[in-house]
Amino acid sequence: MSDTASQPLLRPVRLGALDLPNRVLMAPMTRARATNAELVPTALHAAYYTQRASAGLIVSEGTWVGPDAIGYIHVPGIWTDAQTAAWAQVTDAVHAAGGRIVSQIGHLGALSHPDHLGGRLPAAPSAVNPHEMSYTHDGPKETVTPRALTGAEIAATLDDYRRAAENARRAGFDGLEIHAQGNHFIAQFLNPRLNRRTDAYGGSAENRARLLFDIVETVTEVWGADRVGVKLSPYWRNGTTFTADEELLADYDQLLKRLGDCDLAYLHLVGPDGGAVGDDTLTAFGRFRARYRGSVVANLGFTRESGNDLIARGLADAVSFGAPYIANPDLVERFAQGLPLAEGDRETYYSGGERGYTDYPAVGRP
Numbered sequence: 001m002s003d004t005a006s007q008p009l010l011r012p013v014r015l016g017a018l019d020l021p022n023r024v025l026m027a028p029m030t031r032a033r034a035t036n037a038e039l040v041p042t043a044l045h046a047a048y049y050t051q052r053a054s055a056g057l058i059v060s061e062g063t064w065v066g067p068d069a070i071g072y073i074h075v076p077g078i079w080t081d082a083q084t085a086a087w088a089q090v091t092d093a094v095h096a097a098g099g100r101i102v103s104q105i106g107h108l109g110a111l112s113h114p115d116h117l118g119g120r121l122p123a124a125p126s127a128v129n130p131h132e133m134s135y136t137h138d139g140p141k142e143t144v145t146p147r148a149l150t151g152a153e154i155a156a157t158l159d160d161y162r163r164a165a166e167n168a169r170r171a172g173f174d175g176l177e178i179h180a181q182g183n184h185f186i187a188q189f190l191n192p193r194l195n196r197r198t199d200a201y202g203g204s205a206e207n208r209a210r211l212l213f214d215i216v217e218t219v220t221e222v223w224g225a226d227r228v229g230v231k232l233s234p235y236w237r238n239g240t241t242f243t244a245d246e247e248l249l250a251d252y253d254q255l256l257k258r259l260g261d262c263d264l265a266y267l268h269l270v271g272p273d274g275g276a277v278g279d280d281t282l283t284a285f286g287r288f289r290a291r292y293r294g295s296v297v298a299n300l301g302f303t304r305e306s307g308n309d310l311i312a313r314g315l316a317d318a319v320s321f322g323a324p325y326i327a328n329p330d331l332v333e334r335f336a337q338g339l340p341l342a343e344g345d346r347e348t349y350y351s352g353g354e355r356g357y358t359d360y361p362a363v364g365r366p
Contacts, residue, residue, distance in 0.1 A: 008311035009304065010336055013056070013318055015295045016226035016265025018100065018175055020056035023311060023318035024332045026325045027299055028059040028104040028177070028231070032074035032350040033357060039064070039077045041086045046093040047358045051329035053099025056318060059229075059268070060090075062106040062179045066160035068123055069185070070116045071108025072135050074352065078105060078167050079160065087171035095172070102229065103168040105161065105219075106179025109188045110146040122146040123153060125188050125195040125202065125211075130241050132183060151199065154211065161215050165222040175227035176219055178212075181270055182233055183242050186212050190251070193241050205251040209258070216262055225263045229297070232256075233270035235284060244272075253291050260293030268297040268320065281306075285315040304335045330362035339363060 009023050033044055049058055064070050064077035077083050087103070094101045110124035113134035124146035133140045149157070168176050180186035188194045189211045195202050201210050212230070220228050234252035235244045259267060269288050271281045285298055298307070298316035307319035325331055326344035334341060348356020 007304075007308050007335065009308050009319060010332070013295075015057070015229075015297070015317065016175075016263075017224070018057060018102075018227065018265055020100065020318070022054075022056040022332055024056050024307075024335060025297055025318050025320035026052050026055040026058040026331075027320035027322035028061050028179070029322050029326070030061050030072060030075055030350070031357060032072065033352060034074050034076035035352045038080065038082055039070075039075065040080075040083050041076045041090055043089070044354060044358060045076070045086075046090045047354075049090055049101060050093040050097045050099070051358060051362070052325055052331070053094050053097035054330060054332045055099065055325070056332075057174075058094065058099060058101040059177050059231075059320065060101060060103050060173075062104045062184075063087075063164070065105050065107055065164040066157075068117065068120075068157075069107035069112075069160065071112035071122070071184075072116075073137055074350075078103060078164050078171070084167040084171045087168070087173070091172035091174075100174045102175035102177050102227075103164075103171070103173040104177040104179050104231070105164045105168065107157070107160075107185035109185030110194065111143060111183055111188075112146075113141055113143060115141065123149050123157075124185075125149065125197055128194050128196060130183065130188070130194060131239055132241075148197070154201065154214075158214055158218050162218045162222060165219040169222060175229065175265060176223050177229040177231055177268060178215055178219065179231060180212055181231045181268075182236055183238055186215070187233070187236070187242075190255070191242065191248070205254060208251075209255055212255075213258070213262075216259075216264075220262070226265050228264055229266045229268050230259060230264060231268035231270070231299075234288075235270065235272040237273065249287075253287070256288060256292040260291075264294055266295040266297050266317070267292055268299060271298060271300045273300060282310075282313070282315065285310060289315050326356075327360045329360055333363055337363070 112122035115136040129145040295317040297318045299320045327342040
């Protein structure tokens, strides 16, 4: 299936205020290339994203909303003027190449480590150790018991999100995506095993979702809802803390219904992690589609064939691709021509430098 007209992935789509020439999105991927003390993106970032400008939309790697949000090494932020100016060079380069790019902003919460925070304990919904691994400059370390955020600190965190949203606008991004997936900060608030608060941000499923909706309200005041997306992963499973049981999935069902009233540009949803895309994935996105009123971007494990099929079934409006974009900067062109995909070198995913980052050739180029 190499004919452009026969591939739903290659058809234009409008997500909120974002007019996209195709439905092949580049998913956010941490690549650990901000190897400087200020966590500023570099010319290497600009080259990397510009090489992939033919994507319908690029979602940037997750960027920290403030110093308390840091939880991995060499991941850029967007809270300082220097970071903002450097991101402006990235967006200028992507736009000059005809592309579109939104900024994904986030916070690691309990999954961080004192090594990232000058010895301070990570901030989280409650003082509950998630028993995960944190990747520090000295290698992987077990997480610690975090400190529970006070009400005043939650308000300060919302200010961090507002500042990050404002900086993303100043940097020239085309929109914003709120990182609420996986086992990160917002997902911790949504999780009753990690959120044991008794105030307005804990207890009922509605209260546990309050932080997400406060963040949505905060950043949409800066951007307008039609340029803001949210990324969620209802089926995320990891250890004993994150288990996608029916009770939690039912909470997400209600969350999706409520988010439908926010008139977002899109909802970016991660399907079940089962390797090949199959019946479980179709069931999951059918469930999402039935509950969310708005545009859906599907993520996790899709190929050209399964992505086209999902859109043809009406279960998503676009599909985001992560790993395929690492070694295939011209992924859209390869899909259009029915060409095989190159394989990425996993040893260089987070290694720093241009090797395994900007040195993958496009089709027909040396």
